[in-house]
């Protein structure tokens with residue numbers, strides 16, 4: 712073992728990084744003997760979106776939310792629907808027109824947009840928790856201004872990171888990308904148990920909605936969705952937790968199959984609805 716390496720404990724990967732080395736997420740780097748976020752405040756996307764687009768169906772319906780994203784992600788989903796930013800790193804920041812926006816500037820912009828129906832900030836598009844310090848700093852200021860904060864995440868950060876941001880969060884939508892340990896670890900480069908722990912903890916503190924992108928031939932079998940819905944129903948708030956089944960479109964490295972058949976989405980909705988009262992079909 713190389714003693715000069717430092718372990719990053721932001722997500723389940725626990726990358727061990729030598730000086731100057733960047734982790735699997737392309738957003739955290741060993742700089743001068745400490746792991747630092749290299750995309751803090753480096754926004755690639757900023758848009759005022761309807762809250763339903765996050766998707767959140769049962770949190771402040773009809774409102775708008777200023778949505779901010781950077782680059783990088785710790786998972787490697789072959790079907791990523793946002794791969795231009797999720798698979799990008801520091802070297803791509805200029806090409807992506809990435810711009811530094813301080814937490815204060817972001818919150819000021821959000822506050823000015825209240826007159827356009829904005830209720831606060833959503834941290835979304837790439838994986839926000841790889842630079843959780845920015846989420847914490849901006850969300851704290853947003854709360855001080857009386858606004859709300861939303862997190863859209865893959866839920867694979869460590870629970871210590873979740874604890875840092877929970878006091879400043881009001882709602883979350885967490886991806887449950889599959890309900891199969893092997894699919895998570897071998898195809899997505901993720902960790903199902905970490906995601907379940909994240910959701911199980913967060914649902915006790917914030918409004919929680921859960922999303923599964925239904926990819927034909929990967930996670931669209933009856934059994935996986937039934938198991939996922941049954942598990943969601945076992946959490947705090949049980950049957951009332953909103954569950955979104957969204958339509959896949961061929962993207963990135965997964966162009967070998969068609970978009971999800973809409974009839975299949977509704978068949979899976981019927982299965983999930985045996986356990987849950989609020990199941991939504993999206994992207995149709």
Ligand code: SF4
Nearest residue numbers: 719722725726734736
């Ligand atoms: S946050 Fe990035 S550097 Fe840290 S453990 Fe996860 S993938 Fe590795």
